[in-house]
Amino acid sequence: MKIALTGIKPTGIPHIGNYLGAIKPALELSQTCEARYFIADYHALNSCKDPAEIRRMTLEIAAAWLASGLDPSKVLFYKQSLVPQTFELLTLLLAFTPKGLMNRAHAYKAILQSNSESGRDPDDGVNMGLYTYPVLMAADILLFDTDFVPVGNDQFQHVEMAVDIAQSVNFTYGRDCFKLPQPIATEHSKTLLGLDGRKMSKSYGNTIPMFATEKELRKLVMRIITNSQSVEEPKDPETCTVFSLYRNFAEPDQIQELRDRYLAGGMGWGHAKQELFEAMNAQLAPLRERYSELMAHPQDITRHLEEGSARARELAERKIKFLREIIGMD
Numbered sequence: 001m002k003i004a005l006t007g008i009k010p011t012g013i014p015h016i017g018n019y020l021g022a023i024k025p026a027l028e029l030s031q032t033c034e035a036r037y038f039i040a041d042y043h044a045l046n047s048c049k050d051p052a053e054i055r056r057m058t059l060e061i062a063a064a065w066l067a068s069g070l071d072p073s074k075v076l077f078y079k080q081s082l083v084p085q086t087f088e089l090l091t092l093l094l095a096f097t098p099k100g101l102m103n104r105a106h107a108y109k110a111i112l113q114s115n116s117e118s119g120r121d122p123d124d125g126v127n128m129g130l131y132t133y134p135v136l137m138a139a140d141i142l143l144f145d146t147d148f149v150p151v152g153n154d155q156f157q158h159v160e161m162a163v164d165i166a167q168s169v170n171f172t173y174g175r176d177c178f179k180l181p182q183p184i185a186t187e188h189s190k191t192l193l194g195l196d197g198r199k200m201s202k203s204y205g206n207t208i209p210m211f212a213t214e215k216e217l218r219k220l221v222m223r224i225i226t227n228s229q230s231v232e233e234p235k236d237p238e239t240c241t242v243f244s245l246y247r248n249f250a251e252p253d254q255i256q257e258l259r260d261r262y263l264a265g266g267m268g269w270g271h272a273k274q275e276l277f278e279a280m281n282a283q284l285a286p287l288r289e290r291y292s293e294l295m296a297h298p299q300d301i302t303r304h305l306e307e308g309s310a311r312a313r314e315l316a317e318r319k320i321k322f323l324r325e326i327i328g329m330d
């Protein structure tokens, strides 16, 4: 079986864009691959130095994946910081990573540009963790003989860098020290839209959190921006945020039915939103319930992560031993 691996940054409770665009596809992939999904907590340290915040976000994101259906007996579910072999491999890989490669990373270049636009020092606010982020990510991936890396498009460059670094090691020692991973786009062919009709994103503040209460969910759905057409007018489902969300939550016959009502006219936005709310709530309610149960027993979440991390360490240790021999450090 092929190995699929992805890192989950602990950045608070996911929104439904993250659910449909990242969590659900990764869980689907775990049906056909041996999946290794981990909480990338050391990646979060570059920007967050509050221990309580790190702990809280780690629990929340782990609970979100478990509530979404991740089965820790089928998926190797672990915490990066509990697999210290990652950091030994990082040190090894650093010796094979040209500095210039890091200079070309999109995320780093974006910071340089925003600093220069606002007249600050080019490297203002850039720590070495952030600068070498792609190498740590390469270590995460290469440690586990990964075939596929399900990620959003913004992470493709990082996976390609992992391939470059792996090839350099393989070439140097004349053998296949590492498998070459392949990124797989998890993003929906259609990006999920937020309340204001732009892409749903934390940075736009237009999100619907996955575990909003029923009341909050209804309130958010009612806030979705629509045009000012009257009840009588026929409406275009293709350009409507409400309909685009409905598509992701309703059954095919329900979608057709609502489409017909849009085109026929005589339906107000309040009605369309009510339909959307009901379809979303039907899908999200069981997840919300599982999430609250999990968060009420955080020790269970921690136990899952500790057990997974113990198994991950065994696999990682084998790989590190193999590599130490190759580089002459056995």
Ligand code: ADP
Pocket (backbone or CB within 6 Å): 011, 017, 018, 019, 020, 021, 022, 151, 152, 153, 186, 187, 188, 190, 191, 192, 193, 199, 200, 201, 202, 203
């Ligand atoms: P945000 O834009 O809210 O900060 P992230 O960049 O942290 O979200 O995205 C995490 C994952 O969720 C990525 O794999 C990304 O592809 C997916 N994702 C985020 N927003 C959406 C969206 N609106 N539609 C589909 N997928 C999304």
Ligand code: TRP
Pocket (backbone or CB within 6 Å): 005, 006, 007, 008, 009, 040, 043, 136, 137, 140, 141, 149, 150, 151, 155, 158
């Ligand atoms: N950088 C990824 C993100 O921002 C998270 C991540 C860390 C990751 N390590 C990884 C993803 C390894 C895939 C494989 O979303």
